[in-house]
Amino acid sequence: MVSFDHRDPGTPEKDWSATFAGHPFADFESSCRALVVVAAHPDDETLGAAGLIAQTHAAGGSVTVVVATDGEGSHPDSPTRTPRELAAARRGELVAAVDALAPGARIVFLGIPDGGLRENTEILASGLSAAVHSTGSEPVDTLVVAPWTADGHRxxxxxxxxxxxxxxxxxxRYAGYPIWFWHWARPGDLPRGDVRLLSLTDDARSTKRLAMRAHASQVEPLSSNEADSAVVGPRMLEHFDREFETFVLAATGAAEGGDGDSLGSDFFTDFYADRDDPWGFETRWYEERKRAVTVASLPRPRYRSALEVGCSTGALTQLLAARAERILGVDIAEKPLVRARERLDDVPSAAFARMDVPREWPTDEFDLxxxxxxxxYWSPADLDRALAYVDESLTPDGHLLACHWRHPVAEYPSNGDEVHARIRRSPGLTRLASHVEEDFVLEVFGRSGARSVARETGLLP
Structure with missing residues (x-):
């Protein structure tokens, strides 16, 4: 995910205020009989959705808060509080905050380890599903809100x-609420078409301030020791004292040129059914040349660990394997993987796996x-998910290489230019190389601060 430090100054609220004042956003239609608020950590519900909770309760709707973790990792180096003590304190703070916002609201603590949601998605899904189905209201009358998927925190x-x-x-219904996004992002990163604002009453704003103060372990220092500093300091709190709350609607697949869902495994299984090499990887000079350009664009001669998404029959994998100590190729269809395994049978550093990316993703780290x-092949939402996984699994010195056909294909949700435009807007990436032809675009990215080949190899300071 995005690398940020809560101790950094962050983006000032005045920058966000100017953005919201200059660009009108649609209203968030929040009316519901049952509201289910998901918090990854205690205080998420208050920072991101306290006004929504208070106004739903005031209107007679039921409120359920599902708390995934106890937030015991908020102060990992604290000399005064153990993780167990922090967990107990944060549970108590959440109860007090929710009671101020919606007395009598149901609270469900799942107790998943802080930082461990990726490894415990089944527990979260099961607990949340039970909460949604036990509200006593029809699903169509139920609204689920949770931290925004692009918030920058895993x-x-x-x-x-x-x-x-x-x-x-x-x-x-579903919507996401940003929290840390306001800290590390810039106004230009806000997806305006998907954003909705909920106007808060004076009573809701007042109650929200009271609820935020209830999270004392986060908004106040635990002690004078630097390791005990407030996680949500005064500058960060300014983002949550607005006259409105911000929600991002679930992506529909209709954004920026893509007007459909991602292509699934059935499409590729059928495509390979009667053909061993449907794209001509083995026979076309176009493909052979493009592979040569791809490998020549790599900024380093060797990589420790490489991941190739959509490896197909392994033609490019074979070239990449010569540049990496180990490589993993993944593809959504099994048939091309059989050919890929045969092709690299004598390369022990190469491995292959059938994987439905971005719904699945390898757990390893990669520097390529x-x-x-x-x-x-992916909807805009799935492309964003894939890029989030790239950001999460890419080492600090790692590179992302992207290469795509530029011409439109009727059944594809997007095209190469749209894909690369979205990649270029990903926070934390620096473009190191760009090669554009009429037929394809190839770009190489590194983390923010990544250097050119000449600078990395000492030819330039």
């Missing part, structure tokens, strides 16, 4: 993804990730 992303999936399965001719 637990927040997982909480949002699982919540969106559970809500869709149940037939409930290759997305070659796969991004336009």
């Amino acid at each position: 637990d927040h992303r997982i909480a949002g993804e699982v919540s969106e999936a559970v809500a869709a399965e149940a037939g409930a 990730v290759v997305l070659s001719e796969v991004g336009y």
Whole structure:
């Protein structure tokens, strides 16, 4: 996910205020009989959705708060509080905050380890599903809100993804709320078409301030020791004292050129059914030349660990394997993987796996990730998920190489130019190389601060 430090000054609220004042946003239609608020950590519910909770309760709707973790990792180096003590304190703070916002609201603590949502998605999904189905209201009258998937925090992303999936399965409405996004992002990063604002009454704002103060372990220092400093300091709190709360609607697949869902495994299984090499990887000079350009664009001669998403029959994998100590190729279809395994049978450092990316993703770290001719198969939402996984699994010195066909294909949700435009807007990436032809675009990215080949090899300071 995005690398940020809560101790940094962050983006000032005046920058966000100017953005919201200059660009009108649509209203958030929040009326519901049952509201289910998901918090990855105690205080998420208050920072992101306290006004929504208070106004739903005031209107007679039921409120359930599902708390995934106890937030025991908020002060990992604290000399005064153990993780167990922090967990107990944060549970008590959440109860007090929710009681101020919606007396009598149901609270469900799941007790998942802080930082461990990715490894415990089944627990989160099961607990949330039970909460949604036990509200006593029809799913169509139920609203589920959770941390926004693009918030820059791994637990927040997982909480949002699982919540969106559970809500869709149940037939409930869903929206995400940003928290840390306001700290590390810039106004230009806000997806305006998907954003909705909920105006808060004076009573709701007043109650929200009271609820935020209840989270004392987060908004106040635990002691004078630097390791005990407030996680949500005064500058950060300014983002949550607005006259409105911000919600991001679930992506529909209709954004920026993509007007459909991601292509699934059935499409590729059928495509390979009667053909061993449907794209001509083995026979076309175009493909052979493009592979040569791809490998020549790598900024380093060797990589420790490489991931190729959409490896197909392994033609590019074979070249990448010569540049990496180990490489993993993944593909959504099994048939091309059989050919890929045969091709690299004598390369012990190469491994292959059938994987439905971005619904699945390897757990390893990689200093090279290759997305070659796969991004336009995904809806905008799934492309964003894939890029979030790239950000999470890419080492600090790692590179992302993306290469895509530029011409439109009727059945694809997107095209190469749209895919690369979205990649270029990903926070934390610096473009190191760009090669554009009429037929394909190839770009290489590193983390913020990544250097050119000449600078990395000492030819330039």
